Amino acid sequence: MxxxxxxxxxxxxxxxxxxxxxxxxxxxxxxxxxxxxxxxxxxxxxxxxxxxxxxxxxGLIDAHRHTWQTPLRALGADWTVMDYLAAVRVKLAPAFRPEDLHAANLAGALEALDAGITTLVDYSHCMGSPEHADAALSALEDARIRALFAYGYAAGPRECPALPTHASRLQEARRLRTTRLASDGGLVRLGIALTEMQIPWEQSRAELLSARELGVPITAHCSAWPVSGPSEVQRMAAEGLLGPDLLFVHCTWSSDEDLARIAGSGGSLTVTPETELQMGMGFPITGRALRAGVRTTLGCDVVSSNSGDLFTAMRLALQVERGRTNERVGLPKALELKAARVLQMVTLDAAEALGLGRVTGSLRPGxxxxxxxxxxxxxxxxxxxxxxxxxxxxxxxxxxxxxxxxxxxxxxxxxxVDVDVASVRRRVVEARDAVLARVGGPSALLEEQGALATHWDMGTGAGG
Ligand SMILES: [Zn+2]
CATH class of the missing domain: 2.30.40.10 (Urease, subunit C, domain 1)
Incomplete structure (x- = not known):
């Protein structure tokens, strides 16, 4: 062409x-x-x-998606966050093999492109081996989408022979940074997705410092439910670890002080309205974040529950915020959050959150x-x-x-263009069948809910 x-x-x-x-x-x-x-x-x-x-x-920018979950589409339509963690993070993630990840990321990236999303933050926390990372990355490249491949440091619930220690997972990201993703000039760039804070803080700190050595954007699930002890943002602020390279996700339980800290550090935030509303993660904080001056973006998060359509996320974020405000003030004199403001969240603001403000996110010569x-x-x-x-x-x-x-x-x-859609569909269906067969079928997905407490601190009374 x-x-x-x-x-x-x-x-x-x-x-x-x-x-x-x-x-x-x-x-x-x-x-x-x-x-x-x-x-x-x-x-x-x-x-x-x-x-x-x-x-x-x-082109739209989806600032938060676990693209690897594409074969699990709609399985979690009625799941709470506890259901989701038990089924997806504990049960299903370890059952993905590299070829499943390739099929998933290819289908998911093409689904995003088809829906007008030209840039994707792929929060890839299903990294069972170096081959998993290579397969997930290759699929994004094959789809020809612009992406931040956010390598997930998170370890699965089972022993992982290929990446047996926390240090080996940090080293694996270093391998990608020194080989396939050494350049920031390609369509796919390296990012880091931190493990949730339910690991010892020393490990969280090590992840942050290691990511900073790589010089790549960092994204992290944050305050999606109340945890015991200080928040992620409080801990980072106390040690001077906040910065403009951080993209926090959810923050539904963040205090106004934490939002002010994020804003003051130049960091950004992603609201994922569909998952937050469904799963019991608290209320999307679009309005509070904008009022606090935080650069705020949107994401679809997981097609294992909800749509991968960013138009839906925009509409939901806007109207839910308006509904919440209107409920408080009664008959409003004017609507505070304007529709066009939400469009900015999925274009220029998201590009700037990824350090791509000079490259994409708006239309102008250059x-x-x-x-x-x-x-x-x-x-x-x-x-x-x-x-x-x-x-x-x-x-x-x-x-x-x-x-x-x-x-x-x-x-x-x-x-x-130049996509064999039938082949992509066949491969993602095969991945679905293979992964579900390895875990004992759909009826077995929630059977390890009781083991959740050993993996996640769900605080004192939230989390659904
Ligand atoms: Zn997420």
Whole structure:
């Protein structure tokens, strides 16, 4: 496919503070980069895509997803967080083999691209061996998605001969940093996903310091239920370990003081409204986080329970926050959280949270061409009034017609490009069958709930 594309005549939402939206604009893409934007561009020799009646906007950024759980789709539709931990983290994770992880991550990354997500934070905490890491990483590369491959330090509940010690898991991330992910210039970059704080604090500290030596972004589940003792953020703050490279996830039980600490350190936060609301992790803190000045992003978290559709996450985050505020104030004079603010959370704010603010997250000349084409002529978007707001409140993943990552079409006119979808489907179904067979079938998934207390401190009365 040509390296020069002219996208002609679309309604353009830039999500960039320095670049006005264009009611009818052109975008010229050269060598993966946005070369020019404006009405009626003259571009010379290039391929032209007529997008009259369509909407172009930055690709969405899912800041938190355990992509490896794709074969477990909807198994946890009625699970609490305790059910989820017992079934997925204790029972199912150790049953994944490298080939299952490859099938899972490939299908999950393609599902994300298909739904307009051009950048994924893959919180990959199913690392049973070096081969698991290599397979998961290869699948992201094969899907041609932009991703932070957040290597999970978390050990499983059983002995792991390939990575028998905490030190060996730290070393495994070092191996990736010095070999396949030595460069930060590729579409897939290395990140680190910390183990939950239910390990000794000395190990958490070692994980943080080791990740910092690697010079990569760090993400961590945080305060999803009340724990006994000081919070993760309190401990990190006390030792000067907070920083702008940290992306905290959930924080539903974080105090206002902890949110202020995160904001003050330049760190970021990801709300995953569907899982938080379902599983009993407390209430999504979108409004509190924004008021505290924390850079706030959204994630789909797990398709083992809920949808992998970031449009749904946007809508849910917005309306749940409004509902909570309205319940408190009665009939509101005005709605505090605006729809367009939520769009910023899944575009530019998320890019900045990943240290990619200069590369992606908005449309302006000089940035990589990570974008999606939305069917603004679909009935559910017609007539197109207030385009940014319509994206948040009216559109869905089925409206995504085309998707470009770094100037390359990964989806075009409704179909993934150069993807054997039947093969991807077959492989992820085979992975589902193999993993479930190894654990004794779906009826056995919750049978180790009693063992949870040995793995996680669930505090005093929360956690569902
Ligand atoms: Zn998670």
């Amino acid at each position: 040509s390296d020069r594309w002219l996208l002609r005549g679309a309604e353009v939402i830039t999500c960039d503070p320095g670049q006005a939206d264009l009611p009818r604009g052109d975008i010229l893409v050269e060598d993966g980069v946005i070369a020019a934007m404006g009405p009626e561009l003259r571009a010379g020799d290039c391929r032209v895509l007529d997008l009259r009646g369509k909407l172009v906007m930055p 940035k990589d061409a990570d974008l999606l084409v939305l069917a603004a002529d679909a009935l559910n978007l017609t007539p197109l009034n207030r385009p940014r707001d319509a994206v948040v409140l009216q559109s869905h993943a089925g409206n995504v017609e085309s998707v470009m990552v770094r100037g390359r079409w990964v989806k075009l006119r409704g179909a993934l």
